[in-house]
Structures are given as C-alpha cells and as structure tokens.
Amino acid sequence: MPAHDFSPVPGHTHARVLDSDGNPVITTTGLTKVYRSRGREVTALDGVDLHVREGEVYGVIGQSGAGKSSLIRCVNLLERPTAGTVTVAGQDLTALAGRGQRAGKELRQARSRIGMVFQHFNLLSTRTVRDNVELPLEILGKSGKERSRKALELLELVGLADQAGAYPAQLSGGQKQRVGIARALAGDPKVLLSDEATSALDPETTRSILQLLRDLNRQLGLTVLLITHEMDVVKSVCDSAALMENGRIVESGTVSELLGTPGSELASALFPVGGAATGEDRTVIDVTFQGEAATRPVISQLSRTYNIDISILGAAIDTVGGLQVGRMRIELPGRYEDNVVPVGFLREQGLQIDIVGEPQLAKEGAK
Structure with missing residues (x-):
C-alpha cells in the first residue's frame, strides 16, 4: 500500500476522533519510516496519523513487527522519519536538525522535555540509583547540589527513597523500572514515552508499575504515550488506544468510544x-x-x-x-x-x- 494512501484499511474500524475536551500534545501526520539494508527496503511506518490529547494515557498496541517501537522512537526523534511530521507541545520536531545522539542543540532541548522509559531499564551498573537519576541533570549542566536534591525528590515520588545508595544489581526488576521512571522525570517533562515498560516484569509488578504511571499522570499532569503488546495494559490505564498492523494505525479512539463501535477489534480483544x-x-x-x-x-x-x-x-x-x-x-x-x-x-x-x-x-x- 503506498505511503500517501491514508484511507482506512478495508475490514477495520477507523475511529480516530479528537474530541474537544483536550488539545493534542503529540501529533504525527503522514509519519513514514523506511529502513534500507543491503539493497532491501522495509516499511516500518506507513503514513501514521496520531493525535494524543494533553493529560491522557494513550496506548498503542500491536504484535511484534507492527511498527510500535519505530513509532515511539520517531516521536522523540531517536529515529528520524523518512517522511511526515512529529509535533510535540506545539513544536515541530522534524524541522529541527539532527537525530538520535547527533541531535542539534534545539532538538536536544526539545527532547529534554520528553521523558523516555525503556523495556530493559538501561541503567548504568557502575552508578548508584541516585547517580542514575542524576544523569540527565548532569547532561543539562545542573549543579551537584541541585542534582542531588532533585534525584532524591524523584526517588521519593516513585517509592525508592531508601534505595538511593544501592546499585542496579541489588534491585528487583520492578525497582529498576521505578528508577528508570524517576530518571525519565528528571527534566520535568510534560510528555512521558513508555516503550514496553512492563513486558519484562511479572504480573503483580506490572500492575504496580502501571498504577505508578497512572498516579504520575494525574499528579503531574503528564501526557503518557505507551506502546505494548499486552491488552491488559490498555485495559488497566489507558484513556485512549490505537491498534497497529503492518506499520499503520487501523483503529483508534477513546476506550469508551471503541467499546461503543460496532465491529471494533480492540473492543473484542479487551x-x-x-x-x-x-x-x-x-x-x-x-x-x-x-x-x-x-x-x-x-x-x-x-x-x-x-x-x-x-x-x-x-x-x-x-x-x-x-x-x-x-x-x-x-x-x-x-x-x-x-x-x-x-x-x-x-x-x-x-x-x-x-x-x-x-x-x-x-x-x-x-x-
């Protein structure tokens, strides 16, 4: 299917409706990502239009290979899209220079306002819990005293104040993810991206992490975009959801809207x-x-x-x-x-x- 064809996929419900209760804080338009390797092209994203409203928890669900990870990495320009635009909090990130680790100054500043939580925690084993949380603040040039104060505040927020001096190897999987969440909040972001944050955790720990994300969403006014392959994640915390297949969003809307849509695949799966x-x-x-x-x-x-x-x-x-x-x-x-x-x-x-x-x-x- 050509990248410029944004019509609904036959046989699927296309339920994207942006209601008037909230402004879009994350918007992608015609987002396309094509990977080229050894003369072959693989289309990971095929003209994705996404609208995430301010203050909501939005889940993107799909099987492996659906394009979820490419989507979330394009939202913060860790990957630069082949075509299309990404706007976060009114700023067109795709108009800024660079990508990934080679981002220009303006893009680095924009990305510092977007928190990212990873599936496998990505903690530095040689740093203490507090030092891991301080790392983004160190990169931003904050003073040692300010970094320490902020890190302790964040560890208190995620329930790990008593583990500040511990090392990652001494923590459980759930505790490591809480450190990852605290680190993602270090730059006071308005947007938090979660890349399969609970898929490596047991069911009980998953529930506690999802509850933490929901609490942070409410307490801090965070807009949360999370990707997952687990329907229970959508059921537990999401206000809105989208189903991805073959690099396209084939169904999306608020959860209540989807449940009231005849033939909704997401409703049937929930x-x-x-x-x-x-x-x-x-x-x-x-x-x-x-x-x-x-x-x-x-x-x-x-x-x-x-x-x-x-x-x-x-x-x-x-x-x-x-x-x-x-x-x-x-x-x-x-x-x-x-x-x-x-x-x-x-x-x-x-x-x-x-x-x-x-x-x-x-x-x-x-x-």
Missing part, C-alpha cells in the same frame, strides 16, 4: 467472548454494557418482556478507567428477522449490539 450458535435457526448477539447499564438486569427484563428463553454463551466484565464495562454473548431462538423487536429493545436500553455474523437484515436494522 473483552473477548466466545460461543457459536447451537443451530441455524438461532440469533447470536454480542451485547456491550457500560457504566450504569452494566448493573441493570437488562437480559432478564428482555426474557420476561418477550417471553423468550435466552442462552448466555459467554461473558466478561471489568473496570476500565473507573468505568464498569462488560460484554456478553447471548443466543436468541429464531433467525434475526424473528428477533428484530427484542434486538430493538436492547438498543433502546443504550446498549451496543453486534449481531454475530452480521446478516444483511441486521445491518439495515442498525442504521
């Missing part, structure tokens, strides 16, 4: 439900509940109102961003044309309804 029809004369429906609707006995009301037997084939319920969300797959007796009225009843309750298999009559009824 709350997977299974179960197939027990016969040809059956209608299988996926019902998505959000907020108060998740606690109402809607299915039992449906059964009583229309005197029909309903089979529950699968269900999942959880809390996303403080909002209770659930999905349920149910089976109704009869074909879809026999269940137009019961399905309409469910839609009238404010529920998202997806007809499994989507017969033509169902598509027309949803319009």
